[in-house]
Amino acid sequence: xxxxxxxxxxxxxxxxxxxxxxxxxxxxxxxxxxxxxxxxxxxxxxxxxxxxxxxxxxxxxxxxxxxxxxxxxxxxxxxxxxxxxxxxxxxxxxxxxxxxxxxxxxxxxxxxxxxxxxxxxxxxxxxxxxxxxxxxxxxxxxxxxxxxxxxxxxxxxxxxxxxxxxxxxxxxxxxxxxxxxxxxxxxxxxxxxxxxxxxxxxxxxxxxxxxxxxxxxxxxxxxxxxxxxxxxxxxxxxxxxxxxxxxxxxxxxxxxxxxxxxxxxxxxxxxxxxxxxxxxxxxxxxxxxxxxxxxxxxxxxxxxxxxxxxxxxxxxxxxxxxxxxxxxxxxxxxxxxxxxxxxxxxxxxxxxxxxxxxxxxxxxxxxxxxxxxxxxxxxxxxxxxxxxxxxxxxxxxxxxxxxxxxxxxxxxxxxxxxxxxxxxxxxxxxxxxxxxxxxxxxxxxxxxxxxxxxxxxxxxxxxxxxxxxxxxxxxxxxxxxxxxxx
Numbered sequence: 001x002x003x004x005x006x007x008x009x010x011x012x013x014x015x016x017x018x019x020x021x022x023x024x025x026x027x028x029x030x031x032x033x034x035x036x037x038x039x040x041x042x043x044x045x046x047x048x049x050x051x052x053x054x055x056x057x058x059x060x061x062x063x064x065x066x067x068x069x070x071x072x073x074x075x076x077x078x079x080x081x082x083x084x085x086x087x088x089x090x091x092x093x094x095x096x097x098x099x100x101x102x103x104x105x106x107x108x109x110x111x112x113x114x115x116x117x118x119x120x121x122x123x124x125x126x127x128x129x130x131x132x133x134x135x136x137x138x139x140x141x142x143x144x145x146x147x148x149x150x151x152x153x154x155x156x157x158x159x160x161x162x163x164x165x166x167x168x169x170x171x172x173x174x175x176x177x178x179x180x181x182x183x184x185x186x187x188x189x190x191x192x193x194x195x196x197x198x199x200x201x202x203x204x205x206x207x208x209x210x211x212x213x214x215x216x217x218x219x220x221x222x223x224x225x226x227x228x229x230x231x232x233x234x235x236x237x238x239x240x241x242x243x244x245x246x247x248x249x250x251x252x253x254x255x256x257x258x259x260x261x262x263x264x265x266x267x268x269x270x271x272x273x274x275x276x277x278x279x280x281x282x283x284x285x286x287x288x289x290x291x292x293x294x295x296x297x298x299x300x301x302x303x304x305x306x307x308x309x310x311x312x313x314x315x316x317x318x319x320x321x322x323x324x325x326x327x328x329x330x331x332x333x334x335x336x337x338x339x340x341x342x343x344x345x346x347x348x349x350x351x352x353x354x355x356x357x358x359x360x361x362x363x364x365x366x367x368x369x370x371x372x373x374x375x376x377x378x379x380x381x382x383x384x385x386x387x388x389x390x391x392x393x394x395x396x397x398x399x400x401x402x403x404x405x406x407x408x409x410x411x412x413x414x415x416x417x418x419x420x421x422x423x424x425x426x427x428x429x430x431x432x433x434x435x436x437x438x439x440x441x442x443x444x445x446x447x448x449x450x451x452x453x454x455x456x457x458x459x460x461x462x463x464x465x466x467x468x469x470x471x472x473x474x475x476x477x478x479x480x481x482x483x484x485x486x
Contacts, residue, residue: 001018001019001020001021001109001110001129001131001133002017002018002019002020002021002026002045002047003016003017003018003019003140004016004017004018004041004045005192005209005210006032006037006038006041007196007209008032008061008341009198009306010306010308010309010338010341011032011060011061011199011309011341012195012196012197012198012199012205013030013032013060013061013194013195013199014030014192014193014194014195014196014209015028015029015030015031015032015038015194016028016029016030016142016192017029017038017041017042017045017047017049018107018110018112018129019042019045019047019107019108019110020107020108020109020110021046021108022108022109022133023107023108023109024046024047024048024108025047025048025050025051025107025108026042026045026047026048026049026050026051026107027049027050027051027052027053027107027110027112028049028051028052028053028068028074029053029054029055029127029142030053030054030055030058030063030142030144030194031052031054031063031064031065031067031068032061032062032063032064032341033061033062033063033064033067033257033260033340033341033343034064034337034340034341035064035067035068035071038064038068039068039071039072048072049068049072049074050072050074050075050107051074051075051077051105051107052065052068052069052072052074052075052076052077053065053076053077053078053099053127054078054144055079055124055125055126055127055142055143055144055145055146055194056079056120056121056123056124056125056144056145057086057088057121057123057250057253057254058145058249058250058253059157059161059162059201059242059246059247059249059250059253060199060200060201060243060246060249061249061341061342062249062252062253062257062340062341062342062343063253063257064257065078065257066090066094066256066257066259067257067259067260069094070259070261075095075096075097076091076094076095076096076097077096077097077099077105078091078096078097078098078099079098079099079100079116079123079124079125080098080099080100080123081099081100081101081116081118081122081123081124081125082118082121082122082123082124083122083123085164086121086122086123086158086162086164086254087123087254088123088254088256089254089255089256090255090256093256094256099114099125100114100116101114101115101116102114106132109131109132109133110129110130110131110132111129111130111132112127112128112129112130113127113128113130113138114126114127114128115127115128115141115181115182116178117143117146117147117178117181117182118171118174118175118178119146119152119153119155119171119172119174119175119176119177119178119179120144120145120146120152120153120154120155120157120171120175120201121145121153121157121158121171122158122167122171122174124144124145124146124153124178125144126141126142126143126144126146126147126182127141127142128140128141128185128189129141129142137186138185138186138189139188139189139190140189140190140191140192141185141189141190141191141192141213142192142194143191143192143193143194144193144194145193145194145195145201145202146175146178146182147179147182147191147193147216147220147222148193148194148195148196148202148205148206149191149193149196149205149206149207149208149209149210149211149216149220150204150205150206150208150211150216150219150220150221151202151203151204151205151206151220151221151222152175152179152202152220152222152235153175153201153202154201154202154203154235154239155168155171155172155174155175155235155236156168156171156172156236156239157201157242157246157250158171158250159171160239160241160242161242161246161247161250162246162247162250162251163247168236169232169236172231172232172235172236173228173232175231175235176225176228176231176232176235177228179222179223182213183213183217183223185213186213187212187213187214187217188212188213188214189212189213189214190210190211190212190213191210191211191212191213191216192210193205193210193211196209198306200240200242200243200246200310203238203239203240204221221234222235238395239395240393240395241393241394241395241409241411243310243313243314243411244313244314244315244411244412245310245313245314245342248313248318248343249313249342249343252343257343258343258345260340260345263340265333265336266324266332266336266347266348266349266350267349267350268349268350268351268352268355269323269349269350269351269355270355272296272351272355272356272359272364273359273364275296275323275349275351276296276297276298276364279298280320280321280322280323281300281316281317281320281321281322281323282296282298282299282300282322282323282324282325282351283299283300283301283302283312283316283322283323283324283325284296284299284300284301284302284324284325284441285302285303285304285308285324285325285326285327285331285335286301286303286304286325286326286327286353287303288301288303288433288434288437288438291303291369291437291441292368292369292370292371292437293368294360294366294367294368295325295366295367295368295369295441296325296351296356296366296367297365297366297367298445299325299441299445300315300438300441300442300445301369301437301438301441302315302316302438303434304326304331304334304335304338305434307434308335308338309338309339309341309342311410311435311438312338312339312342312344313342313344314410314411315410315411315413315414315438315442316339316344318343318344318346319346320346321346321347321348322339322344322346322347322348323347323348323349323350323351324336324347324349324350324351325350325351325353325356326350326351326352326353327352327353328352328353328354329352332350332352367444369437369440369441369444369451369452369453370452371433371437371452371453371454371455372427372452372453372454372455373454373455373456373460373464374454374455374456374460374461374463374464374466375464377427377454377461378464378466380425380427381404385425386424386425386426386427387406387420387421387424387425387426387427388402388404388405388406388426388427388428388429388454389405389406389407389408389413389420389426389427389428389429389439390402390405390406390407390408390429390430391408391409391410391413391428391429391430391435391436391439392407392409392410392430392431392435392458393409394407394409396431400468400469401458401468401469402429402458402461402466402468402469403467403468403469405429408420408439410430410435410438410439413439413442413443414442414446417442417443417446417448420443420448422447422448422449424450425450425451425452426440426443426448426450426451426452427451427452427453427454428440428443428451428452428453428454429453429454429457429458429461430457430458431457431458431459432456432457432458432459432460433453433454433455433456433457433460434457436453436454436457437453439453440452440453
């Protein structure tokens with residue numbers, strides 16, 4: 001048996017290839033939309049991809065199952081479990097094999113036994129893998145978003161992201177029962193999860209790529225909770241707000257993602273004047289500091305960092321053409337790929353940093369943005385001369401916030417900006433300053449002329465001696481000046 005793990009850092013997502021050396025067949029589990037790595041890996045191993053499957057209807061990325069099946073001619077295997085409204089709607093037209101609890105299928109000498117493990121989603125499956133060439137018991141399990149290293153999949157996404165009411169507690173109870181059943185399996189069973197640290201599909205996922213059931217049974221908190229009611233309370237408590245784009249991913253993955261085929265890369269745009277006149281949707285992927293020094297009027301700052309995919313998915317409309325400002329061609333291709341992974345395909349042009357420099361040299365006008373320090377903010381608050389916007393998640397806000405702030409999560413800023421006064425100075429803040437800079441750029445693009453973000457975020461506020469409501473989040477004063485009136 002051949003086993004390969006593929007890991008995408010921005011999505012904290014793992015997919016797998018399992019193949020049989022004897023027959024040359026291979027299966028891909030939970031593929032991303034960029035299917036080239038799977039095809040190349042199979043070729044290197046002398047395998048042909050004959051099967052493709054996924055553990056559940058994903059919320060955090062666009063599935064590559066249909067893409068891979070089209071490119072390789074492989075057969076699709078999908079769950080037929082769960083509620084009628086959340087079963088795969090493309091299964092019949094794509095000729096998929098439907099799977100239920102207790103089913104099995106083979107990849108040459110490798111057998112996969114299907115175990116229905118609802119909780120994270122109603123249709124979720126786990127695949128138990130047996131290498132029949134030398135064993136008659138499973139050696140490992142593809143657990144998807146059911147069981148992680150150190151954690152379990154969150155059961156609230158169907159309700160919070162897809163707005164299917166009344167499913168959160170029911171999912172938590174299903175998850176508890178799935179764990180009780182699963183823990184009866186052998187200690188040696190290797191756990192091959194669908195996500196690692198940084199994923200929004202759980203609370204405290206471990207960074208170690210794999211584990212064993214025996215280890216998880218002893219050290220994963222979810223196995224130590226003794227009653228169903230206690231588990232429900234524990235698993236639902238403290239779950240962060242899901243990114244706004246999760247709802248779109250759930251719908252697209254249920255109905256069937258569009259097949260890309262041959263990737264057509266976006267081309268460079270040289271008519272910067274035309275873009276400024278059109279006031280289309282422009283994302284500046286350069287660093288926040290470079291954006292602050294000079295950016296196209298109306299453009300939004302979303303730096304190409306580890307949070308780019310999540311931020312873009314939550315802020316970029318799926319029904320509008322998009323242009324990107326990028327430093328150079330390599331970063332342009334990276335940004336393109338990240339956008340495709342979550343179905344943002346309407347990329348109509350690229351503005352390279354060199355093009356922007358040439359435009360400004362020819363007389364083009366860039367806008368700048370400002371930050372505000374804790375001392376200056378404290379003085380403004382004392383005079384009631386500014387309104388402050390906390391753009392962190394709800395759980396962060398509940399834990400503690402600046403007393404005078406109003407809460408508008410980053411993903412809601414565009415939708416709710418009409419609630420704010422355009423003629424009043426605004427200051428945005430988050431934990432460290434990264435999200436607040438993005439929020440400030442959105443507000444400026446929406447016509448707010450006097451917007452700054454808090455330098456250093458809440459951490460800088462505390463370091464300067466500021467306080468917050470809720471539980472005490474402040475750090476000890478390191479000797480810096482205390483903002484007057486805070």
